[in-house]
Amino acid sequence: MLDVKRIESLRHAAVAPVLHVIDGTSRPSRDGATSEVISPLDGRAMAVMAWGTAADAEDAIAAARRAFEDGRWSGLPPAERKRIMLRWAALIEAQALDLAVLGVRNNGTEIGMALKAEPLSAAATIRYYAEAVDKIFGEIAPTGDDVLGLVHRAPVGVVGAIVPWNFPLMIGAWKLGPALAAGNTVVLKPAETASLTLVRIAELALEAGMPAGVLNVVLGEGKVVGEAMSLSPEIDVLVFTGSGGVGRRLLENAAKSNLKRVYLELGGKSPNIVFADAPSLDEAVKVSAMGIFRNSGQVCVAGSRLLVERSIHDEFVARLVRATEAMKVGDPLDPATAAGAVNSLAQLEQNLRFVAEARAMGRAIATGGGRVLEATGGYYMAPTIVTGVNPADSLAQAEVFGPVLAVMPFDTEDEAVAIANGTDYGLAAAVWTTSLSRAHRMVRRLRAGIVHVNTYGGSDLTVPLGGVKQSGNGHDKSLHAFDKYLDLKSAWIRL
Numbered sequence: 001m002l003d004v005k006r007i008e009s010l011r012h013a014a015v016a017p018v019l020h021v022i023d024g025t026s027r028p029s030r031d032g033a034t035s036e037v038i039s040p041l042d043g044r045a046m047a048v049m050a051w052g053t054a055a056d057a058e059d060a061i062a063a064a065r066r067a068f069e070d071g072r073w074s075g076l077p078p079a080e081r082k083r084i085m086l087r088w089a090a091l092i093e094a095q096a097l098d099l100a101v102l103g104v105r106n107n108g109t110e111i112g113m114a115l116k117a118e119p120l121s122a123a124a125t126i127r128y129y130a131e132a133v134d135k136i137f138g139e140i141a142p143t144g145d146d147v148l149g150l151v152h153r154a155p156v157g158v159v160g161a162i163v164p165w166n167f168p169l170m171i172g173a174w175k176l177g178p179a180l181a182a183g184n185t186v187v188l189k190p191a192e193t194a195s196l197t198l199v200r201i202a203e204l205a206l207e208a209g210m211p212a213g214v215l216n217v218v219l220g221e222g223k224v225v226g227e228a229m230s231l232s233p234e235i236d237v238l239v240f241t242g243s244g245g246v247g248r249r250l251l252e253n254a255a256k257s258n259l260k261r262v263y264l265e266l267g268g269k270s271p272n273i274v275f276a277d278a279p280s281l282d283e284a285v286k287v288s289a290m291g292i293f294r295n296s297g298q299v300c301v302a303g304s305r306l307l308v309e310r311s312i313h314d315e316f317v318a319r320l321v322r323a324t325e326a327m328k329v330g331d332p333l334d335p336a337t338a339a340g341a342v343n344s345l346a347q348l349e350q351n352l353r354f355v356a357e358a359r360a361m362g363r364a365i366a367t368g369g370g371r372v373l374e375a376t377g378g379y380y381m382a383p384t385i386v387t388g389v390n391p392a393d394s395l396a397q398a399e400v401f402g403p404v405l406a407v408m409p410f411d412t413e414d415e416a417v418a419i420a421n422g423t424d425y426g427l428a429a430a431v432w433t434t435s436l437s438r439a440h441r442m443v444r445r446l447r448a449g450i451v452h453v454n455t456y457g458g459s460d461l462t463v464p465l466g467g468v469k470q471s472g473n474g475h476d477k478s479l480h481a482f483d484k485y486l487d488l489k490s491a492w493i494r495l
Ligand code: NAD
Pocket: 162, 163, 164, 165, 166, 171, 189, 190, 191, 192, 220, 221, 222, 223, 224, 225, 226, 227, 230, 241, 242, 243, 244, 246, 247, 249, 265, 266, 267, 268, 299, 300, 301, 399, 401, 427, 465, 467, 471, 472
């Protein structure tokens, strides 16, 4: 149960100026620059934050480098790093609701989901990797008797992490958990429009006993701070979640600088495929609506293309429209809200451009299509269903990252697979069917990092998340995530 009184008391609470966390201290930008933080709930300034330049990024990178090289973190026994990280997770958990409300005011996600998906998920992720780190062993190679071949797993050094605004704590923790547990030091750059909670948890890491310089947070624009990180010769690995355009730029900058390894978690245009033999159309309708419209569609794995077998298409769409229109859109701090605010005015305008284009092409808007609650000053959009979309339309090819669903009918399994695989992306997919054989066939045939069967979303930490094709090249979550942050190092010892 959400503590509504507490939420209301925090709704307009003053937020102290938000500073960088560099080398164990909270500090302003070197040039003193700041930026207003605009809340998507009402379009008003809710805080002021430091606005960094390349000089601030370089300070943070230098602090992380010093902290790595002197072994103040990597040199601790793993069990000691674990102890500090478990304390950190407990501090995050103890402040979960306050962190969730601050995050919602900053990025617009509905509070029920934000509490679970943000601070509580971040605490669980940090705990998961902390608990794992003293259970990772090296290897002894099967050599002849005259040598001993050892395979060590060594931290890579300084990790740069650049994260988006849709789930800053969850995605941030997916990077910080394994990177820090493995003994690396980190420079983290949050998204411009969702920085506040990440600064808070970095402060909590210090409180938990993490040494200065191990986790640094630099605020500011991607093309300034993020650019400096991607060009830095002192960052060994860059992990990124965000758009494909920025991902390309990071690869270019890695090539121009020190060939740092770059791991990308990018966008998607994920197909949600409903066959006529779905086990329960009611369940498929309910879950499909949430699969696209929660967090106003600002979810990398959102089921933004709905493919429905033609024999049930009209009935399914009619039911989906009813379920969608029953969703409460608006104030994300109201626990009854199912879809909160769009993160920024720029994102809202982009969503509306996609709808206008579909309309101009003669596609049908079955529900929604416009901005709502404009008088609040906030950025709200009605969940929108567009039918009769052609698989070649930009609405079927490009990621909107908003509450806009493109619906297409299909006749055969082969046609569904062709449409589903017919984009540049390959992040997530779902299949609704009672046929066990078809379910397994589809899992094999769909090109995606995760295929859901008779559900949408909801995987936990035990399985990896990553894309294929232009959805990315690395994996967050699960023990596989350690691979990005640990180098294999061999020792060949003559006996
Ligand atoms: P974005 O690419 O605009 O920004 C992501 C981050 O990159 C931000 O911190 C931003 O400041 C930074 N950045 C921007 N320009 C930069 C530059 N030139 N150099 C370095 N850093 C730069 O993406 P966004 O709008 O914040 O997030 C939405 C995107 O993220 C969507 O495409 C979504 O699908 C994707 N996403 C993917 C996953 C996943 O796990 N695959 C999860 C969530 C979001």
